[in-house]
């Protein structure tokens with residue numbers, strides 16, 4: 001075994017230690033020298049990142065992240081609204097029972113049921129002081145709920 005090896009990329013004769021080890025290779029070293037291997041890898045990675053499916057995947061990932069952040073923000077805002085809209089005299093047990101009943105209906109019928117505020121709390125950039133109390137709550141199916149909110153939106157924003 002010689003101490004040097006010819007790089008099949010740059011054609012330079014280099015010391016064996018200037019090649020990465022490769023068990024499967026006959027002489028136990030890669031065909032490209034370390035410098036050439038690194039360059040080839042970085043070029044391959046660059047090409048890889050620019051492939052359409054990679055770009056698409058990256059974009060989808062960004063969008064998902066954005067959506068998740070939006071959802072978190074929205075939920076935080078909603079929690080705050082619920083807190084503000086709950087008067088001190090609210091019957092918290094009665095409110096909770098309505099949410100439980102919606103869950104129960106969902107389980108029994110297999111159709112998603114949700115709790116809706118008849119008078120909106122804070123929505124559509126207008127301030128509505130609908131309260132988070134049991135008399136302002138009603139149970140709708142998910143579909144009915146979506147339709148109800150569409151109606152509300154139309155009523156208050158015209159679109």
Ligand SMILES: [Zn+2]
Nearest residue numbers: 007010033036
């Ligand atoms: Zn080389």
Ligand SMILES: [Zn+2]
Nearest residue numbers: 115116117145
């Ligand atoms: Zn609603």
